Amino acid sequence: MNWISEWALPKIQTWLGRKEVPDNLWHKCPACEQMIFHRDLERALHVCTHCGHHMRIPAAKRIEYTLDPGFQRIELPKAPVDPLRFRDQRKYADRLKEAQAKAAMDDAVMVAHGTIEGRRAVVAAFEFGFMGGSMSPGVGEAIVTAARLAVLQDAPLIVFTASGGARMQEGAVSLMQMPRTVIATQMVKEAGLPFIVVMADPTTGGVTASFAMLGDIHIAEPKALIGFAGARVIEQTVRETLPEGFQRAEYLLEHGILDMVVKRGEMRERLAQVISLLREPVLPGTVPEPAPALADAMAPAPVDAMKPAPVAAPKAAPEA
Template sequence: MNWITNFVRPKINSMLGRRDMPDNLWIKDPETGEMVFHKDLEQNQFVIPSSGYHMKITAKERLKAFLDDGAYSLLENPKVALDPLKFRDEKRYTDRLRDYKAKTGLEDAVVSATGSIEGLPIVVTVQDFSFMGGSLGMAAGEAIIKAFETAIEQKKPLVLFSASGGARMQEGILSLMQLARTTVGVDRLKEAGLPYIVVLTNPTTGGVTASYAMLGDIHIAEPGAVIGFAGARVIEQTIREKLPEGFQRSEYLMEHGMVDMVVSRLDMKATVSRLLKILLKEKATEEPLADILPPVPAVTEARAEA
């Protein structure tokens, strides 16, 4: 079989002028099973046109789509100790980091940059889920703090796109310390009077949800994103009850007041720009704030008595 696959088939294809079809030419919609041409998907910011399903994208793809003309200047991530605990599971932590760096082209799970949206200068921080599940370790924590410091120094608002499975277990307590350290960064940004908007993408869980991802002035979520602390299965096993349908999804959380808005990736740039200009007291748009934010549900008599 190897001889046929490796020699005979390529020889026949070359004689007939055939070319091999790339494996990623068509991408399957996880919800409907529909096959979508990858160029169409790329032009639509990796949102399935028919179903609206939001595919995961890399940090640099997000920066390119979100910022004006796709132009940005990357902030250099601070250097940290690579393996302070000398951790090893199936492989050494240093080997695992090296593999992910080669695979993604990133230094760690967080990428920060300066740029502008609709002419407004901002600092943007993006977590890349493809790097160890966007887990929060010392390098990621330092990169986030560096972004807050840059925003304060340059007097710019900060927009953070979260995507994470939580703290990085290979760094133990040193990873958990980043929850407190990044929270201090949020406080300093707010003391400087600068807006902080968080965009929650799929998934945002664990210690990231328990820290800077839920401390924004405004919380926006992409449609269908999983947002929470513990996983739904763990919660069900703990409380021994069946969770409601759509639990921990963006739409469910907005209905219950945990996020302010659910916004498509295609409308994210315009929405964030309007909100930032309102928060900065600049002339944003003819649309009042009430037209941007979703309506607040009316309080019924039964709820008022409760």
């Protein structure tokens, strides 16, 4: 060390006043590993400005990005805590308290109601940071509450999924939430209201196997992982190599599982278009024209493309 670093630099810092620099000013993209300034990342709705990778975001941000200002968050009913008294290396009750303190939520789903570009909607958003967004009695209670609120307000229900599936620490009690959430979605449909599912990365396990695949409209963010079992488990079961991009949003769109793949920056506008298309009355004798982006996303394949290719007539055998 020389006199500059040992004497001069500390003196200069003392004169100017030492300022602590926060350690969260820059974020690394998990896809391309480029560094992004936190304000640029916030303006881009946590989408990488270099490669377009959609980063995982908290449930509170998801609702903030979707609903108009002035939305109201719903206080959810309390669910039984640790019904099985589960313990592995630590008590499940301790893990649950830690997750609640970290996420500032009672469980892995947040529910709010408000408007999307002036159109009423009830939104439920999964928090993947809360024990992997796993399903528990609290999650089931949240989906049921959101469905009842949608029926009460005569508003569509939109669910943003991001989950690893059922919560193993609650065993069969967690699996019971699969039929329970299915019944909740049926309540919305019987009331004649749209049920829209937006699948974020990842949407897997019991969530995919229950209500997430029962939407009237299925939307996903780009390259979101969507499936039931993991790709490695499937490969070991069927003993075949899976195609590239298997279980990603674009692959599912190509094979008819999804209706559209929408970027996060366009999600709010697209949801407003879908709600308008499904809910706003049509005057007699008029045919509404959907927005161009929505029309392109939902347009059926051309009739000519579905016709089988003509088969050439067999040539006559040459005369002897």
